[in-house]
Amino acid sequence: MSQPVLQLKGLKTQFFTDDGVVQAVDGVSFDLHPGETLGIVGESGCGKSVTALSILRLVQEPGRIVNGQILFRGDDIVTMSDEEVREIRGKDIAMIFQDPLSSLNPVLTVGFQIEEAIEAHRKVPTKMALSRAVELLKQVRIPAAESRVHDYPHQFSGGMRQRAMIAMGLANAPSILIADEPTTALDVTVQAQILELLRDLNRDLNTAIILITHNMGVVASLCTRVLVMYAGRVVEQGPVERIFKDPQHPYTWSLLQSIPRLDSDRHDRLLSIEGFPPDLIRPPHGCRFNPRCQFKIDRCLHDDPALMNVGPDQDAACWVTMRRALAPNGERRA
Amino acid sequence: MPDRTPLLRAENVVKHFPAGLGASVKAVENVSLEIYPGETVGLVGESGCGKSTLGRLITQLLPVTSGNIFFDGVDLTKLRGEKLRQYRRQLQMIFQDPYSSLNPRMTVGDIIAEPLENFGLLRGRAKDQRVQELLKIVGLNPYFNNRYPHEFSGGQRQRIGIARALALRPKLIVADEPISALDVSIQAQIINLMEDLQKEFQLTYLFIAHDLSVVRHISDRVMVMYLGKIVEVADSVEIYRNPRHPYTKALLSAIPIPDPEIQSKRRIVALTGEIPSPVNPPSGCRFHTRCPIAQLPTPCADQEPPLEDKARDHRAACFFSEKVPVAV
Numbered sequence: 001m002s003q004p005v006l007q008l009k010g011l012k013t014q015f016f017t018d019d020g021v022v023q024a025v026d027g028v029s030f031d032l033h034p035g036e037t038l039g040i041v042g043e044s045g046c047g048k049s050v051t052a053l054s055i056l057r058l059v060q061e062p063g064r065i066v067n068g069q070i071l072f073r074g075d076d077i078v079t080m081s082d083e084e085v086r087e088i089r090g091k092d093i094a095m096i097f098q099d100p101l102s103s104l105n106p107v108l109t110v111g112f113q114i115e116e117a118i119e120a121h122r123k124v125p126t127k128m129a130l131s132r133a134v135e136l137l138k139q140v141r142i143p144a145a146e147s148r149v150h151d152y153p154h155q156f157s158g159g160m161r162q163r164a165m166i167a168m169g170l171a172n173a174p175s176i177l178i179a180d181e182p183t184t185a186l187d188v189t190v191q192a193q194i195l196e197l198l199r200d201l202n203r204d205l206n207t208a209i210i211l212i213t214h215n216m217g218v219v220a221s222l223c224t225r226v227l228v229m230y231a232g233r234v235v236e237q238g239p240v241e242r243i244f245k246d247p248q249h250p251y252t253w254s255l256l257q258s259i260p261r262l263d264s265d266r267h268d269r270l271l272s273i274e275g276f277p278p279d280l281i282r283p284p285h286g287c288r289f290n291p292r293c294q295f296k297i298d299r300c301l302h303d304d305p306a307l308m309n310v311g312p313d314q315d316a317a318c319w320v321t322m323r324r325a326l327a328p329n330g331e332r333r334a
Numbered sequence: 335m336p337d338r339t340p341l342l343r344a345e346n347v348v349k350h351f352p353a354g355l356g357a358s359v360k361a362v363e364n365v366s367l368e369i370y371p372g373e374t375v376g377l378v379g380e381s382g383c384g385k386s387t388l389g390r391l392i393t394q395l396l397p398v399t400s401g402n403i404f405f406d407g408v409d410l411t412k413l414r415g416e417k418l419r420q421y422r423r424q425l426q427m428i429f430q431d432p433y434s435s436l437n438p439r440m441t442v443g444d445i446i447a448e449p450l451e452n453f454g455l456l457r458g459r460a461k462d463q464r465v466q467e468l469l470k471i472v473g474l475n476p477y478f479n480n481r482y483p484h485e486f487s488g489g490q491r492q493r494i495g496i497a498r499a500l501a502l503r504p505k506l507i508v509a510d511e512p513i514s515a516l517d518v519s520i521q522a523q524i525i526n527l528m529e530d531l532q533k534e535f536q537l538t539y540l541f542i543a544h545d546l547s548v549v550r551h552i553s554d555r556v557m558v559m560y561l562g563k564i565v566e567v568a569d570s571v572e573i574y575r576n577p578r579h580p581y582t583k584a585l586l587s588a589i590p591i592p593d594p595e596i597q598s599k600r601r602i603v604a605l606t607g608e609i610p611s612p613v614n615p616p617s618g619c620r621f622h623t624r625c626p627i628a629q630l631p632t633p634c635a636d637q638e639p640p641l642e643d644k645a646r647d648h649r650a651a652c653f654f655s656e657k658v659p660v661a662v
Contacts, residue, residue, distance in 0.1 A: 217590030260551030272522035
């Protein structure tokens with residue numbers, strides 16, 4: 001196994017608000033290997049985006065990384081100077097966001113903004129930057145790139161803007177691309193195009209991708225590994241095949257049961273997870289999912305489970321696990 | 335099998351919005367449809383296809399440019415004033431965004447009671463009781479009537495929107511993307527609630543959404559819209575198994591299935607580009623610019639395919655519907 005290009009160790013990011021301290025990311029650890037595609041899934045407020053922003057040290061006030069390490073090729077991003085982080089940002093680790101329209105400057109041409117991204121990290125003659133911008137737009141399959149490079153963002157459609165964002169992210173051939181809900185604002189047909197583009201880029205350029213999404217289908221079509229987050233914690237992680245076929249955490253299991261699938265029989269009722277995600281200023285005692293968990297046992301109410309190995313390369317933070325929860329002989333009472 | 339007298343029937347409905355300089359956005363173009371009592375009809379399509387406009391035309395929130403909409407046999411487009419107002423009671427709407435569709439300065443009780451007051455139906459204690467009953471029906475605490483919308487989560491607000499829509503005991507509810515703004519774990523709660531309410535109150539739904547897997551789950555029949563036109567209508571199982579319009583096929587294949595094994599084996603019918611502008615829709619079949627099986631220029635670019643029967647209860651608007659590949 002290769003050395004991980006990125007390692008998170010016990011990352012804690014908190015927001016110091018007037019109402020109290022929001023424990024947005026509470027001890028997240030994972031490894032990302034070169035060329036890997038990692039999906040981070042969870043609902044809004046589970047800490048997936050804050051995890052991503054923490055990696056690039058982009059968390060805004062009143063948020064702060066309070067603990068843990070983010071090792072990029074062995075160097076800790078948390079303790080770096082602003083100067084050093086700026087070197088990495090956009091060059092080694094790039095990020096694209098959900099809404100391409102608000103991430104692009106409306107008064108500058110798309111080409112200019114891509115050139116800016118190139119020139120931020122190396123000195124290049126303007127002409128070369130322009131031809132590199134055209135090349136990047138071609139790489140993300142913008143038709144007539146030579147002329148479209150001079151267009152303004154409003155002249156691009158939603159899908160093209162997201163392509164332009166990806167082109168900008170790729171400007172310096174980063175080793176990691178973080179994509180935060182890159183297809184959520186797009187139509188399904190355009191989403192399929194963008195996912196295919198990301199898949200090809202991952203294969204051709206060996207760029208590792210961290211894909212943040214709430215859509216299980218999107219994870220299934222792009223990622224090889226997945227982290228499931230709930231209330232600031234990783235509750236389950238493993239290879240996609242394992243997580244989708246044999247989820248062990250009740251949250252992962254319920255989430256998969258609650259979405260209508262195109263390929264399933266039209267069953268009459270969806271499983272619904274009762275209640276709603278907890279307040280992260282005062283998270284529940286014990287397992288954070290216990291107020292909504294239909295399989296909980298007494299231990300879950302006061303004892304907080306850590307990630308435990310539950311299968312080949314698969315970890316879940318649960319005292320019960322689905323294997324026992326679904327066992328017919330009432331073994332889970334034991 | 336639903337009753338064969340439609341509750342609602344639209345005939346050649348057209349809606350154009352002026353777009354300046356004499357141009358117009360052809361949002362809905364010659365749409366005819368039927369909705370039968372007690373059924374759920376799903377209306378799907380990409381953003382900008384006209385599905386929300388069609389929903390608003392049906393609920394009479396927008397006037398038609400031309401065409402007729404019959405509800406219980408009465409042409410709503412011919413009604414004005416008080417007569418139309420009385421019909422509005424029967425047609426209610428649930429909106430996508432549970433944040434902007436509830437007035438933040440009104441209590442939840444007042445929001446739900448407003449339709450009752452508008453029609454002068456109930457007063458005083460009877461009104462309060464009805465509000466509490468409605469809150470209970472949608473699964474909220476009946477004593478929350480004095481609270482304000484900001485005190486509720488997205489899923490709870492959507493329940494409030496549903497309670498408001500139910501207040502006048504409507505026959506038809508048009509739900510415009512009622513779950514797309516909600517978290518995944520909350521979506522199932524709202525879908526289940528809508529299904530329960532339909533059984534309890536014999537409701538008829540027009541369920542507008544862009545997510546075909548949700549639509550397929552909740553609907554009896556599905557209509558697919560593209561650039562202002564209905565391109566296919568069929569039973570929800572049938573349309574998935576045997577789509578007869580290449581656009582439906584592409585839409586289905588683009589939806590990722592949450593199973594990596596199946597997903598890696600699926601062939602995606604890649605559509606190039608995006609939906610064209612409805613100001614200048616393409617000639618002939620409006621889908622021909624993106625269609626993988628179009629024969630150009632004749633007939634696809636110069637003739638418009640009619641929406642016609644391709645099988646029993648299965649209509650599609652395509653000259654080459656037999657060439658559409660079979661599902662998954």
